[in-house]
Each structure stands twice: as C-alpha cells, then as structure tokens.
Amino acid sequence: MTSKKNIKPVLELKNLKKSFGDNHVLKGFNLKLFEGENLVIMGKSGSGKSVMVKCLVGLIQPDSGSIRIKDQDIITMGQTELDLLRTEIGFLFQGSALYDSMTVRENLEFPLRRHKDKIENFQSTEFSVKEALENVGLAHTIDLMPAELSGGMQRRVAMARALILKPKIIMYDEPTTGLDPITAKEIIQLMRTIQKKYNTSSLIITHDVDCARVISNRMILLVDGINYAEGTFEELSNSKDEQVQAFFKS
Amino acid sequence: MEKSNSQKIKVGIFVVVGTVLLIAALYFIGSRQQMFSKNIDLYGVFENANGLQLGNNVRYSGVNVGTVSMIEMVEEGKIIVAMSVEEKTAFFIKKDAVASIGSDGLVGSMVVNILPGKDIKAGWVVSGDTIKIHSKVSTDEMLSTLNKTNENAALLTADLLKITNQIVAGKGTLGALVSDSLIAKDIRQSAAELKRMTSGATHAISQINTIISKINYDESAAALLLSDTVSKNQIQKVFGNLEKSSANIKEVTKTLDDYINEIQSGKGTLNYVTQDEVLVQTIDSTMINIKEAAEKLNENMEALKHNFLFRGYFRKLERKERKEAKEN
Amino acid sequence: MNNENAILSNTKSFFAEIGDMTFFAGRFFREVFSPPFEFKELVRQCYNMGNRSLLLVSVTGFILGLVFTLQSRPTLMQFGAQSWMASMVSLSIVREIGPVIIALICAGRIGSGIGAELGSMRVTEQIDAMEVSGTNPFKYLVVTRVVATTLMLPLLIIMGDAIALLGSAIVENLKGDVSFLLYFNQVFDALQFSDLLPATVKSVFFGFAIGLVGCYKGYNCAKGTVGVGEASNSAVVYISMLLFIIDFIAVFVTDIFFDI
Known part of the structure; x- marks a missing residue:
C-alpha cells in the first residue's frame, strides 16, 4: 500500500466543491486512484457520490477544485480533447442507460462510431461487438431490444458497452442497485473478471456493503461532502467511529 | 458553458422586449409605410371639411402621396387641413396647385385631391406652404344655381315670345x-x-x-x-x-x-x-x-x-x- | 407579501426560461454548421417524423377542407357567390389555416414526442451515457431533430393543404355539381406565387420552433417520471404559443413585402 503512494495516480481529485443553489453537496472532496486498484466509495443516498463521479467525467462542472485524469486537467480542457479522454474511461450508469430505441448491437456500436481508432488491433465493428458481448456472456442477445432483457442482462450489456473501447479506468455508479442479491453477485463477479483480464483501475460507487467487501482494495467513506474516512474494508469495518459503523451494521 | 441565472433572465427579457418591439415596428411599417420617407407639410384652408378624417389619403393627380395629418377649425368657416406629403412627390407640386375634398368612390372615405398647377413660373411648394383650395359645390349649392338658371330661362323665353309676336304682327x-x-x-x-x-x-x-x-x-x-x-x-x-x-x-x-x-x-x-x-x-x-x-x-x-x-x-x-x- | 414574491419569482423563472431557450438556440446554430455531421441520424429522423405524422396530417387536412367548405357554403349561397368557393377556400387554406392547423397538430404529435423521448433519455441517463462515450449528444439528438422538423414541416403542410383542397373539392362536387377539373382550375387560378411563398417560409419557422422547443424541454428535463410528462406537456404549450407569435409576425412581414 505504501509503495503505491509514490506512484503517480491515474486519477486525482483535489478539494472538489459543488453546490446546487443553497444545497452544498461537495465541500472539498479529495481522491486518488492508482493503477490497477479497485477503489470503493461509500456514502448515503444524496451524499453527493453521483455528483462527484459525474464531475469526474465532465458531465457536471464543479464550482472549484481540480480534477486530473492521466495528468490532464479536465476542467480547463476543450470539448474535443475531453471527448478523446472519455474514450479512456468506461462508465456504468446506475440504471444501465441503454439506448432503448436501439438494439443491443446498435447500443454497442454507438461508442465505436467515432472512436474506432482508439482500439488496439481493431478488426471490425462486428468483431468488437461480439467480443464485448462474450465477455459478459450475452452473445445471443445481440439483436434484441433493451426492453426485452431482464434488469441483470441490461446491466451486463451496459458493462459490455462501457468496456467496448477497452478503457483503462472504469467507473461504476451503483452497479448492483435494483438487482436481486444473486444477480448482484454475478455482476460483482463479472467486474472482478474484467478487472483481471484487462488490468483496469476501477472506481466503484456503492452503498452495498457486500459489494464493497468482495471487490475493494481500498475504501473511502463520503459523509457530508468530504472524505470522512479512508482505508481497507477490514480497517473501516473495525473502526470505532459511530458514523463509520453506521455503514457496516445494517 | 453553464449560464448563470441572472444571465438567462437578462437574455430572456431582451428576447421578449425585442420581439414586442419587432412586432410594433412591423405594425407601424405596415400601417404607414411613409414613416421612413421624408414628408413635408402642406396646408389648405377649407370652408367645409365634408367629413374629412385624420389619416385620409392625399392624392396628387390621382396618386396617393400622403395623408391628412391635422384638421383644425380656427374660426367659423375656416378649417385648416394639414397634409403630410412625401417629399419626393412634393417636388412635382407647383405653388399654384389646387386642393379639393372629394370622396373616394360612391360610399368610400373622403380624400384630398391636389390638382396640378399650370403656372411653371410659380415654382414648387416647400414645407409649410398653404395651397389654394377649390371648394367643390355641394348638392345644395348645385340645386340653388340650377334654380337661378331656370328663372333666367323663363325670363328669356318671355322676351323672345314678345319679339316673335311683334314680328308676326x-x-x-x-x-x-x-x-x-x-x-x-x-x-x-x-x-x-x-x-x-x-x-x-x-x-x-x-x-x-x-x-x-x-x-x-x-x-x-x-x-x-x-x-x-x-x-x-x-x-x-x-x-x-x-x-x-x-x-x-x-x-x-x-x-x-x-x-x-x-x-x-x-x-x-x-x-x-x-x-x-x-x-x-x-x-x-x-x-x-x-x-x-x-x-x-x-x-x-x-x-x-x-x-x-x-x-x-x-x-x-x-x-x-x-x-x-x-x-x- | 408572499404573493408578491411568488409573482416575482414566477416572472424571473419565465424570463430565465426564455433566456435559456435562446442560449439553447444559439448552441444549435453553433453546432449545426460544425462537423461532424450526423447525416444518417438526420435521414432517420426525417423519415420518422414524416412517417409518424403522415396519416394524422392527411386525415386532419381532409376533414379541415371538408368542414370548412360545408360551413362556408350557406353564407356564400346567400350572396349567390358559390363560384367563389374554390378561390376563397384555397386562399384561406394555403395562406393561413393550413399552415397553422397542421403546425399545431405537429406540435402535439412531433413536439410532445420529442419532449417525451429526450426527457426520458435524460432521466434514464442515456444522454449522459452518450456524452461519456465520446459522442456529442447535442449534435446527435438535438441538431438532427431540429433540422428534421425544419425540413419536414413545410412538406407536411403542403401535403396537408393539398388534401384539404381535395376534401373541399369533394364537397363542391357532391353538393354543387362542380367538376374536379373546374374546381382545381379555379384553385390554381386564384393561387399566386405570393400566396405560397410566405406560407412556406412561415412553415419553415414553424418547423424550427417545434423542433427547438421540443428538444429544449426534453434535453433539460427534470429528474423523475413526472419530469418527462412535464417536459412533453410544456413543450406543446410553449410551441403553440410560439407558433401564434411567429404567425403574427409572418402576417405583418408578408403584408409589407407582398402587399396583400
């Protein structure tokens, strides 16, 4: 762990602040993500987890603070560079966010439309789509509409879509919400497989303790807009702090 | 990227006010297109305005050249009618032009007709000039004149009869x-x-x-x-x-x-x-x-x-x- | 005091919304002319909109012409002026009633559709997903739709006009023994270029308003299912209002340039 402190992080957040009107959501949040690690961020609903992760990919403009991904400041970045950088980041949305007017195939082709050249050894769109679907074990659904899939399958297709450009950083926004415990476990398993296969760095936002236990290398607790506590799962679950304990009791 | 609320409000007010002004401007242009052409004022003093109204057309040789901009009675039988006439047409109106009030069609609204003058030496009108008027005879006047003519004719006939009788005798x-x-x-x-x-x-x-x-x-x-x-x-x-x-x-x-x-x-x-x-x-x-x-x-x-x-x-x-x- | 505050904040949010819409329109004009262009999606949207509205516009246009002629007949007959029917109906349909009615119908059909579609995409984070995958969602979703409505509405309106005149001709044929040939002869006699051109220019603006407001409402949809309904509903309200304002301006401009 200590050795990692000396390596440059792939992603770094410093003193991030964001408020909506009088509602101050983030009040100086700091975060470092190192290569190959699974960082879990836990927090209550409305604690600003989603806002934070959306700031990370430039969907929300923070009020102040700096965001550096691969040593580039994304806040001052132009739209074209930002679009390029985004191809290095996979993003799994809370509700899968599949394009429901398109088939599974079209959903997966969508990120490829403009960024085929980002993939090493690109063969064909068809090959990439099939490979991504096989990774999540859903090759047979290629011509179905998202509405015809179950929630778990949708989540997996969404993962396939997030991974199709072979990103180095993947962000999971509540990957297991709205799923039954068994499907949730499948998804977590899939996340680990992919992490090993492609050696990605992952940022996982969740309030699911089981998920955090299985996947995390390191955890940050987000309370009241700041990083309240930091450490491994064992360190935090054994903490004496009341606020920290509140997460692990349930 | 993100616009602040006050910025939005400012632009919103600007757009609404702009739209209202645009509509108002279009209305004025549409209703009186002379607004942009330079106009001069001519005056005529009439005895009878014959129901002339503000905004009635002014015609010169049958062409619409302006509108009536003011009708004011200064004393009994003396009504000043101001006419706003396009400058480019006024160039053709001579100083001895004659204005008269007539009606536009059988039941149409009234118009001021300016008849061209004949005296070239008189020169052309300038803004503020008062031009001569010609009061068109009204039906009443026409009937009274006709009556007089009739009487004269009767007298003449009587005289003629007398002469003829003498000749015969x-x-x-x-x-x-x-x-x-x-x-x-x-x-x-x-x-x-x-x-x-x-x-x-x-x-x-x-x-x-x-x-x-x-x-x-x-x-x-x-x-x-x-x-x-x-x-x-x-x-x-x-x-x-x-x-x-x-x-x-x-x-x-x-x-x-x-x-x-x-x-x-x-x-x-x-x-x-x-x-x-x-x-x-x-x-x-x-x-x-x-x-x-x-x-x-x-x-x-x-x-x-x-x-x-x-x-x-x-x-x-x-x-x-x-x-x-x-x-x- | 409370009421005053409410009125003030309502007024503020009204102006803020219009200002925001103006920025939205400005962004549209910036992005519509800059590459990359989404031609495939544009063609798909054009096809979708034309296809989805074709039947509705046809039926409405037909009934419009039919009813309009039936209702005008007694009045014209009082003056013994039935022979003016063709020119009267064609002028009023082509110049005013056709464009406005069909645009209103398209506001309900296309405008609310866009509002709901983009609204639900916003709510389910599909728009965010697009942005994160390195595609400009404004270009892909908004620009294509606004351009599609701007292009398709004049076509729909011209077609609706034609079908309305057909409906009118049928009434005249059944009730007044006017042959179709004579009717359309009279129609084309009465219509001039100066009738068709302003109406078509006007319908281009109608199409733009429908696309732009529909997209704005959907794109800036509030979270939740209520937000989607709100987006599609207020899209129709705003579009209808805007259509009449555009029509109002168009009438004045036509008056100045074409001397009706």
Whole structure:
C-alpha cells in the first residue's frame, strides 16, 4: 500500500466543491486512484457520490477544485480533447442507460462510431461487438431490444458497452442497485473478471456493503461532502467511529 | 458553458422586449409605410371639411402621396387641413396647385385631391406652404344655381315670345323687312335650298358612315365589299352626291355673301336690316354655322380620302383629272 | 407579501426560461454548421417524423377542407357567390389555416414526442451515457431533430393543404355539381406565387420552433417520471404559443413585402 503512494495516480481529485443553489453537496472532496486498484466509495443516498463521479467525467462542472485524469486537467480542457479522454474511461450508469430505441448491437456500436481508432488491433465493428458481448456472456442477445432483457442482462450489456473501447479506468455508479442479491453477485463477479483480464483501475460507487467487501482494495467513506474516512474494508469495518459503523451494521 | 441565472433572465427579457418591439415596428411599417420617407407639410384652408378624417389619403393627380395629418377649425368657416406629403412627390407640386375634398368612390372615405398647377413660373411648394383650395359645390349649392338658371330661362323665353309676336304682327323695322316681299322671297328660297342641300349631305354622310361601320365591323366583310361591284357602284354614287352637295353649298354661300356685301354697302331696303341688330346677329350666326358645316364636310372628305378603302377611288379620280388636264 | 414574491419569482423563472431557450438556440446554430455531421441520424429522423405524422396530417387536412367548405357554403349561397368557393377556400387554406392547423397538430404529435423521448433519455441517463462515450449528444439528438422538423414541416403542410383542397373539392362536387377539373382550375387560378411563398417560409419557422422547443424541454428535463410528462406537456404549450407569435409576425412581414 505504501509503495503505491509514490506512484503517480491515474486519477486525482483535489478539494472538489459543488453546490446546487443553497444545497452544498461537495465541500472539498479529495481522491486518488492508482493503477490497477479497485477503489470503493461509500456514502448515503444524496451524499453527493453521483455528483462527484459525474464531475469526474465532465458531465457536471464543479464550482472549484481540480480534477486530473492521466495528468490532464479536465476542467480547463476543450470539448474535443475531453471527448478523446472519455474514450479512456468506461462508465456504468446506475440504471444501465441503454439506448432503448436501439438494439443491443446498435447500443454497442454507438461508442465505436467515432472512436474506432482508439482500439488496439481493431478488426471490425462486428468483431468488437461480439467480443464485448462474450465477455459478459450475452452473445445471443445481440439483436434484441433493451426492453426485452431482464434488469441483470441490461446491466451486463451496459458493462459490455462501457468496456467496448477497452478503457483503462472504469467507473461504476451503483452497479448492483435494483438487482436481486444473486444477480448482484454475478455482476460483482463479472467486474472482478474484467478487472483481471484487462488490468483496469476501477472506481466503484456503492452503498452495498457486500459489494464493497468482495471487490475493494481500498475504501473511502463520503459523509457530508468530504472524505470522512479512508482505508481497507477490514480497517473501516473495525473502526470505532459511530458514523463509520453506521455503514457496516445494517 | 453553464449560464448563470441572472444571465438567462437578462437574455430572456431582451428576447421578449425585442420581439414586442419587432412586432410594433412591423405594425407601424405596415400601417404607414411613409414613416421612413421624408414628408413635408402642406396646408389648405377649407370652408367645409365634408367629413374629412385624420389619416385620409392625399392624392396628387390621382396618386396617393400622403395623408391628412391635422384638421383644425380656427374660426367659423375656416378649417385648416394639414397634409403630410412625401417629399419626393412634393417636388412635382407647383405653388399654384389646387386642393379639393372629394370622396373616394360612391360610399368610400373622403380624400384630398391636389390638382396640378399650370403656372411653371410659380415654382414648387416647400414645407409649410398653404395651397389654394377649390371648394367643390355641394348638392345644395348645385340645386340653388340650377334654380337661378331656370328663372333666367323663363325670363328669356318671355322676351323672345314678345319679339316673335311683334314680328308676326309685322310691327317695327323687322316687320317692314319681312313685308319686303322680294327680299323675303330671296331669303326664304336660299334658306330652303340650304336646308335641302344640308339634308342631302347629311344623307350622304350617314350612308358613308353605315358603309364604313360595316367595313370596320368585319374585315372579311370589307373584303367582300371591295370585291362586290354593286357596293363599289354604291360608294361611287354616294361620292357623286357628296360632291354635288358641296358644290351647292359653295353656290349658296356665294349668294349669301353677295347679300351680306349688299347689306354692308348699305344698298336698298336692307338698310333697315342693318339697324335691326337681332336679325344681323341671326344671319351672322347662320353664316358661321354654314361655314362650320362646310368645313366639317371638307374634313369628312379629307378623312375619306385617307381611308384605305377609298384611296383607290380617289387616286383614280386624280388620274382622270390629270388626264383631262393633259388633253386640254 | 408572499404573493408578491411568488409573482416575482414566477416572472424571473419565465424570463430565465426564455433566456435559456435562446442560449439553447444559439448552441444549435453553433453546432449545426460544425462537423461532424450526423447525416444518417438526420435521414432517420426525417423519415420518422414524416412517417409518424403522415396519416394524422392527411386525415386532419381532409376533414379541415371538408368542414370548412360545408360551413362556408350557406353564407356564400346567400350572396349567390358559390363560384367563389374554390378561390376563397384555397386562399384561406394555403395562406393561413393550413399552415397553422397542421403546425399545431405537429406540435402535439412531433413536439410532445420529442419532449417525451429526450426527457426520458435524460432521466434514464442515456444522454449522459452518450456524452461519456465520446459522442456529442447535442449534435446527435438535438441538431438532427431540429433540422428534421425544419425540413419536414413545410412538406407536411403542403401535403396537408393539398388534401384539404381535395376534401373541399369533394364537397363542391357532391353538393354543387362542380367538376374536379373546374374546381382545381379555379384553385390554381386564384393561387399566386405570393400566396405560397410566405406560407412556406412561415412553415419553415414553424418547423424550427417545434423542433427547438421540443428538444429544449426534453434535453433539460427534470429528474423523475413526472419530469418527462412535464417536459412533453410544456413543450406543446410553449410551441403553440410560439407558433401564434411567429404567425403574427409572418402576417405583418408578408403584408409589407407582398402587399396583400
């Protein structure tokens, strides 16, 4: 762990602040993500987890603070560079966010439309789509509409879509919400497989303790807009702090 | 990227106000397009505004050039009407132009008509000028004038009746003249001749008119007519008549001239006549009439000569004359 | 005091919304002319909109012409002016009624559709997903739709006009013994270029308003299912209002340039 402190992080957040009107959501949040690690961020609903992760990919403009991904400041970045950088980041949305007017195939082709050249050894769109679907074990659904899939399958297709450009950083926004415990476990398993296969760095936002236990290398607790506590799962679950304990009791 | 709320509000207000201004501007442009052309003001002082309203059109030679911008009564029977007229048209309005109020159609609104002036030396109007007006007679005035005319006519008729009665009774100098049987006979004869001749000429002309109108009516008919020997003969006959009539007229005119000469030289009983002014005037006007008739006849003949249908005939006549002249 | 505050904040949010819409329109004009262009999606949207509205516009246009002629007949007959029917109906349909009615119908059909579609995409984070995958969602979703409505609405309106005139001709044929040939002869006699051109220009703006407001409402949809309904509903309200304002301006402009 200590050795990692000396390596440059792939992603770094410093003193991030964001408020909506009088509602101050983030009040100086700091975060470092190192290569190959699974960082879990836990927090209550409305604690600003989603806002934070959306700031990370430039969907929300923070009020102040700096965001550096691969040593580039994304806040001052132009739209074209930002679009390029985004191809290095996979993003799994809370509700899968599949394009429901398109088939599974079209959903997966969508990120490829403009960024085929980002993939090493690109063969064909068809090959990439099939490979991504096989990774999540859903090759047979290629011509179905998202509405015809179950929630778990949708989540997996969404993962396939997030991974199709072979990103180095993947962000999971509540990957297991709205799923039954068994499907949730499948998804977590899939996340680990992919992490090993492609050696990605992952940022996982969740309030699911089981998920955090299985996947995390390191955890940050987000309370009241700041990083309240930091450490491994064992360190935090054994903490004496009341606020920290509140997460692990349930 | 993100716009602040106050920025949005500012732009929103700007857009709403801009739209309202745009609509207002379009409305004004549409309702009076002269707004952008430079206008000058002309004034006219009328006795009666005849229901003229603000915004009524002002016309110059029938062209809309402006609108009525003010109507103000300054005193009894003195109404100042201000007209806003386009500058570019005002360039054509002379200082002695005349304005009058008329109505635009049977039940239309009122308009101010400016009639062009005639005096070029008067120069052109400038802003602020007051131009002359012409008050069009209203129906009331027209009726009263007509009444006066009627009365005059009645008086005249009475006088005329008196004179005629006297003539019939053989009183006065005119009576004497009429009883001078020789002259009376002569005059009567010449008058009768004149009448006959005139009717002859009229007849001939009307015949020609019928033929011409027939020809004009249909070109194919004209072709038919020209190829038809009967109508050709008819036309020739008509012209023969015409010529004869004009010869007669000449003769009568000569006779009358002789009379006049005698009258002017003061011979015989006609001395009386010279003193009777009424008769002289009558004879004079008769002479004028005859002259006019003769002129008109000549004009008709001339016109006929130029008519393509008869050109051939007249050429033939000319050739014949030339031939005769040569033979002689 | 409370009421005053409410009125003030309502007014503020009204102006803020219009200002925001103006920025949205500005962004549209910036992005519509800059590459990359989404031609395939544009063609798909054009096809979708034309196809989805074709039947509705046809039926409405037909009934419009039919009813309009039936209702005008008694009045014209009072003056013995039935022979003016063709020119009267064609002028009023082509110049005013056709464009406005069909645009209103398309506001309900296309405008609310766009509002709901983009609204639900916003709510389910599909728009965010697009942005994160390196595609400009504004270009892909908004620009294509606004251009598609701007292009398709004049076509729909011209077609609707034609079908309305057909409906009118049928009434005249059945009730007034006017042959179709005579009717359309009279129609084309009455219509001039100066009638068709302003109406078509106007319908281009109608199409733009429908696309832009529909997209704006959907794109800036509030979270939740209520937000989607709200987006599609207020899209129709705003579009209808805007259509009448555009029509109002168009009438004045036509008046100035074509001297009706």
